[in-house]
Amino acid sequence: MADFNRRLPVYLLIDCSGSMRGERIEAVKQGIRSLVAELRSDPQALETAYLSVITFSSTAKQVEKLTELMLFEEPEFVTEGATMFGRALQLLIDCINTEVRKSTETQKGDWKPLVFILTDGSPSDIPDFKRCAEILKNMPIANIVACAAGADAKTEYLKMITDNVLMMNSLSAGDMAKFFAWVSSSIKMTSNKVDLNKGIVIPPADSNGFQFVE
Amino acid sequence: MSRIAEAILRDGTKLPYVVTDNPPSGTMKHTYFSPDKSYVVQFFNDADMGRNMYTRDRISAIIGKYNPTVPEEKGGAKGNTKKLAEYFSGLFCWPVEIVVAPEFGIVCPAYPQNYFFDENSANVSGLNLKGKDKKSRWFTSSVRKYLNNAEFGNFKSMLKISILLARAVRRMHSAGLAHSDLSGNNVLIDPKTGGCVVIDIDSLVVPGIYPPEVAGTKGYIAPEVVDSAKYPYGDKRRCQPCIETDLHSMAVLIYEYLFKRHPLEGKMRFPQFEAEEEDNLLMGKYALFIENPDDTRNRPDDLIIKVSDFGEYVEKLCLQAFVDGLHDPKKRPTAMDWERGLIKTWEMLYPCENRECGAEWFILYDEKNPVCPYCHSRIKSRQIVKFLFKKEINGRKGQWVQYGETVVYDKMPLYAWHVYSDIFDDEKADRDEIAYIVKNNDKWFLVNKKANGMRSEDGRIIPIGESVLLKNGDFFRISENNNGSLIEVSIRQG
CATH class of the missing domain: 2.60.200.20 (Tumour Suppressor Smad4)
Known part of the structure; x- marks a missing residue:
């Protein structure tokens, strides 16, 4: 049987600046491990969701190319330096342009991607950031969810990228687990359900203990 | 970390349940188990659902007068005997109680152990399925490749599951109830023993009570619902989930059980549209059966087992469901039609004599050519x-x-x-x-x-x-x- 599956590309943009060092990045790693395990155990997510990780610090790097869940391997997270958030957005744009498949006569095109961003600071490269935020607005993306974690995270920049900005007060392992559990249910819901009007369904965040910023 | 909490029922009874971080959750509800795992307590993700009077009325009716898993004398469906209640308890995970505090929720029996995977179910490392429920989708989609062969049962067990699903749906429909979200996630199956159980009963459409806005599950939504979703909620042109849309979802499931593929996912394309829009056309307005005898645009190149390989009844039912009735809901075969046709098909089962044949059984409908369509061996x-x-x-x-x-x-x-x-x-x-x-x-x-x-x-x-x-x-x-x-x-x- 030919493979007629559409893929659901999921991009995780993870802040790896110096301030994320230690417990924080460990909590992120654990979160991604549970996310992958959780998605693998949902047949429809396992079938459709493809995962990529982009990290940003003094530079931006796609540490895991868009990969099917069973082949996903935990990337290395090197925490150092500044928060080149703009470069990460530029890389995201490039990745979406090259990795997300369009429909052809013989191949089903991918679903529009989901993007989850986690940062504990604000961009060091504000002009780049603003330029890329503008480009992103016109990209074929189903949804971008940005999470501002910790006291120093600036939601005003995240608001330039998306209306879906989450606030998390701490970066404790428990909060991070909740965040990734929520990301997992968003992905599961997108791969299983269709809200035929909006095209995408996002679960409410309040039951998970954090809130969207108005 | 977990702790014990108490759910308070309408009569004041207190039921303990184990609160865990990140409980298993579906699109509508999240689930906590009782300490002995014999029942589950479920709360709605959207707490407003529970404050809604219609939801409460609907769920009371589902638990009471529409309940086929409880005998009439104990408050179940009219005419339901103890024997029938027992039988249908095996086919449904039907809610049994309403929780009024700490918030609105329901209590359901836990399904039997054979509907959970164990540590040997997956055949790849990195996939831990122990304790996960056996959603149909695991057995019918491309992720089958990750399951151990011992999980698959054989053709006979898949046919039995198909009959049981048709029977369960027939029972709901005969009471006027529509499930409204039958899908590969909401029907659990155990091919090893040939069992199936329909879950997520609380989204049932009850006659006379305002229906819920169920989004539906990709691949199982009736074409008219997909196509009319462009109209806003409340618009008369928008098709609502009902018995006829269930009949489409059920037919898709049965086709998947018997053929391990989706009846509408073939090679037809509309590449000029974006994926979301293309999918709406392929599952909606222009949906086309991959085995449509008169229009082969959607036919995959590698179609080996066909509807005609399982005898006249399966062929007729599939053509009625996916050709005549695909865009004409009134022409879809009823659950009773499916149940009867599949039982007649069951009476033509024959054990394949080839010991290597994975299907083990086939439908002997052609006496002149008694050949297993899977392994092509002829009976000796x-x-x-x-x-x-x-x-x-x-x-x-x-x-x-x-x-x-x-x-x-x-x-x-x-x-x-x-x-x-x-x-x-x-x-x-x-x-x-x-x-x-x-x-x-x-x-x-x-x-x-x-x-x-x-x-x-x-x-x-x-x-x-x-x-x-x-x-x-x-x-x-x-x-x-x-x-x-x-x-x-x-x-x-x-």
Whole structure:
């Protein structure tokens, strides 16, 4: 049987600046491990969701190319330096342009991607950031969810990228687990359900203990 | 970290449940288990659902007067006996109680252990399925490749699951209820034992009570619902989930169980549209059966097993569901049509003689060509034995008419529905074996296990434990009681 599956590309943009060092990045790693395990155990997510990780610090790097869940391997997270958030957005744009498949006569095109961003600071490269935020607005993306974690995270920049900005007060392992559990249910819901009007369904965040910023 | 909390029911009863971080959650609800795992307490993700009066009324009706898993005398559905309630308890995970505090929720029985994967279910490292429920989707989609072979059962068990699903849906529909979100996630199956259980009953559409806005699950939504979703909620042109849309979802599931592929996912494309829009056309307005005999645009190049390989009933039902009824909901076969047609198909099951054949069973519908469509092996004995069942025409003593038949194989059991013309293979029938077939040195025998008054061709009584040789053209009765069928033996060289 030919493979007629559409893929659901999921991009995780993870802040790896110096301030994320230690417990924080460990909590992120654990979160991604549970996310992958959780998605693998949902047949429809396992079938459709493809995962990529982009990290940003003094530079931006796609540490895991868009990969099917069973082949996903935990990337290395090197925490150092500044928060080149703009470069990460530029890389995201490039990745979406090259990795997300369009429909052809013989191949089903991918679903529009989901993007989850986690940062504990604000961009060091504000002009780049603003330029890329503008480009992103016109990209074929189903949804971008940005999470501002910790006291120093600036939601005003995240608001330039998306209306879906989450606030998390701490970066404790428990909060991070909740965040990734929520990301997992968003992905599961997108791969299983269709809200035929909006095209995408996002679960409410309040039951998970954090809130969207108005 | 977990702790014990208490759910308070309408009558004040307190039920303990274990609160965990990140409980298992679906699109509508999240679930906590009781300390002994015998029941679950479920709360709505959207707490407003529970504050809604319609939701409460609907769920009270589902738990009470529409409940086929509780006998009438205990507050269940009208006419429901203890025996029927027990039978349907096995096919549904039906809510049993309403939780009023700490917030609105429901209590459901936990499903039996065989609907959970164990540590040996997956065949790849990195996939831990232990304790995860056996959603149908695991067995019918491309992720099958990650499951251990021992999980798959065989063709017979998949056909049994199809019959049970049709029966469960028929039971809901006969009460006017529509499930509204039947899908590969909401029907759990155990191919090893041939069982199925319908879950997420709380989104049922109850007659006269405002229906919920269920988003539906990709691949299982009826084409008219997909296509009319462009109209806003409340618009009259927007099609709502109902019994007819269930009939589409159910047909997709049964097709997936029997053929391990989706009936509408073929090679047709509309590449000029974005994925989301293209999908809406392929599953909605322009949905086309991959096996449509008159329009082959959607037919995959590698279609090996076809609807015609499982005999006339499956073929007719599939064409009715996915050709005639695909865009014309009134023409879809009912759940009762599916149940009856699949049971007639069941009576043509034959064990494949090739020990390597993964399907193990096939449908012997063509006596001239008794070949397993999976492994292409032909039955060796070349001898095909059938029982033709006849009943006496009302008011005309001694005149018999044929009403059914079954293909006979070695060690085949015979049940009440083979013995009596007024008993149908359904939830009411007694499931004890009455007689069975034995094949010995190319001779076929019928052994009496518990029938009183079984007689041979020449009128001799066959006592319990004894057998009778079957010859072509023989007529005999297994029971002399009223409605005892007259059985004609047909033995042909295949």
